[in-house]
Amino acid sequence: MARIILLLLLSGIVQTSFAQKLPNSSKEALGWLEKISIAPRRHNFIGTFIYYADGHMETSRIAHIVDQNGEREKIEVLDGLPRIVFRNNDEMKCYLPESKRIVTEKRWLRKFFPDLLPQSYGSLNDNYYVSKGERERVTGYECQVILLEPRDNLRYGHKFWVDVDTGLVLKAAVVDADHVIEQFAFAQLDVGDITNTELLEPNQSIVASEWHTTNLMASVLKDNELEWQVRDPPAGFKKIIEMKRNIAGKSTPINHIALSDGLATVSIFIEPISEKISSPVPGFYSSRGAINIYVRILADNKITIVGEVPLETVKKIGDSVVKQATNFSIKSLNH
Known part of the structure; x- marks a missing residue:
C-alpha cells in the first residue's frame, strides 16, 4: 500500500532513461531469441510447472503437441479452483468445473509458459539489451541463461533459462533491478514424441456433464x-x-x-x-x-x-x- 501511495504522489514524474547507455546486443545473444521463439512450434512436451509471485505458488500440468494441423495444448491448474485450458492453435476453451462454464475465445495477446516470445521479435534489441549468462541446470536439462535488460525504466527485465538442445524456455523470471517479480519454472519435463493424444482431450466426466458455454x-x-x-x-x-x-x-x-x-x-x-x-x-x-x-x-x-x-x-x-x-x-x- 505504501508503494502505491508513493507512486500516486510522484505520478507526474516519470524518468525514461538510465544514466548509462547500453550497447547493442550481440548477434549470438539475439540468435538465442530465435531459438526461444520457434521452439514451442517444433517440439512436443509434457510437464509440470510452477508459477510463483507475491508469496503465491501455483502448480499446473501441461501437454503440448505439434503436428501437421498445428499446435494443440492442454494446461490444467492443479491448485485452488480447478481450471483447464484447451488450445487448438489460437482457439481456446477454458473449462471452469466449479461453475460448469466453458469460455471460448481467441488467443489474441495471451502468452502461456513456455511460449513467451512472439514470432516477430526483431524490435527487442531496440528496447532491451540481450546478453548471455552462465549455463545452469533446470529439472535435469542443461540451460543457457539469456538476460533481457531494459534500456529504460518503462519496462521490466527478463531472465530465461533455455534448454540448449531444443530452445524451450524451462524457467523464466520477470525482474525489476535485482527483485524477482514473478517466476515460472518446470519441476518435471519430458520432451519428445507424444503418442497418447488423449492427453489433450477433455475427460469423460467433463464431456458427460451439462456446461454453459460463453463465446467471447x-x-x-x-x-x-x-x-x-x-x-x-x-x-x-x-x-x-x-x-x-x-x-x-x-x-x-x-x-x-x-x-x-x-x-x-x-x-x-x-x-x-x-x-x-x-x-x-x-x-x-x-x-x-x-x-x-x-x-x-x-x-x-x-x-x-x-x-x-x-x-x-x-x-x-x-x-x-x-x-x-x-x-x-x-x-x-x-x-
Missing part, C-alpha cells in the same frame, strides 16, 4: 478506426491491434487497444460508464506478479489500462488516451 467474440478494426487513440505512447511501444471485444462479465462489447514493445503487452479497455452501477474510482489497482492496472475517467467513459509493465508506464499510456472523431466501421468478425 471480437471484431478487428482498421488502424485508427476507433474514436479512441493513444496520442503519445512511451518510447518503444507500438499499437498492434484495435478491436471491439466481448469480455466476460460485460453485457456489451467494449473497445480494446493493445500496445507492445516486442515482449511486454499493454491492453487499454474503454467502456461507457453505466448509470446502473456506481462510478469507478480512478487510480492504481494492484494485481499479482508483473501485471499492473490503472483506471481513469474521460468523457463519461471508464478507461482501464492493464499491462505487464511498471505502474509509471501504465499511467503514462492511460493518460495518453484521447477521444477523437472518426467514422466507425467493422472490418471483420473473428471468433
Whole structure:
C-alpha cells in the first residue's frame, strides 16, 4: 500500500532513461531469441510447472503437441479452483468445473509458459539489451541463461533459462533491478514424441456433464478506426491491434487497444460508464506478479489500462488516451 501511495504522489514524474547507455546486443545473444521463439512450434512436451509471485505458488500440468494441423495444448491448474485450458492453435476453451462454464475465445495477446516470445521479435534489441549468462541446470536439462535488460525504466527485465538442445524456455523470471517479480519454472519435463493424444482431450466426466458455454467474440478494426487513440505512447511501444471485444462479465462489447514493445503487452479497455452501477474510482489497482492496472475517467467513459509493465508506464499510456472523431466501421468478425 505504501508503494502505491508513493507512486500516486510522484505520478507526474516519470524518468525514461538510465544514466548509462547500453550497447547493442550481440548477434549470438539475439540468435538465442530465435531459438526461444520457434521452439514451442517444433517440439512436443509434457510437464509440470510452477508459477510463483507475491508469496503465491501455483502448480499446473501441461501437454503440448505439434503436428501437421498445428499446435494443440492442454494446461490444467492443479491448485485452488480447478481450471483447464484447451488450445487448438489460437482457439481456446477454458473449462471452469466449479461453475460448469466453458469460455471460448481467441488467443489474441495471451502468452502461456513456455511460449513467451512472439514470432516477430526483431524490435527487442531496440528496447532491451540481450546478453548471455552462465549455463545452469533446470529439472535435469542443461540451460543457457539469456538476460533481457531494459534500456529504460518503462519496462521490466527478463531472465530465461533455455534448454540448449531444443530452445524451450524451462524457467523464466520477470525482474525489476535485482527483485524477482514473478517466476515460472518446470519441476518435471519430458520432451519428445507424444503418442497418447488423449492427453489433450477433455475427460469423460467433463464431456458427460451439462456446461454453459460463453463465446467471447471480437471484431478487428482498421488502424485508427476507433474514436479512441493513444496520442503519445512511451518510447518503444507500438499499437498492434484495435478491436471491439466481448469480455466476460460485460453485457456489451467494449473497445480494446493493445500496445507492445516486442515482449511486454499493454491492453487499454474503454467502456461507457453505466448509470446502473456506481462510478469507478480512478487510480492504481494492484494485481499479482508483473501485471499492473490503472483506471481513469474521460468523457463519461471508464478507461482501464492493464499491462505487464511498471505502474509509471501504465499511467503514462492511460493518460495518453484521447477521444477523437472518426467514422466507425467493422472490418471483420473473428471468433
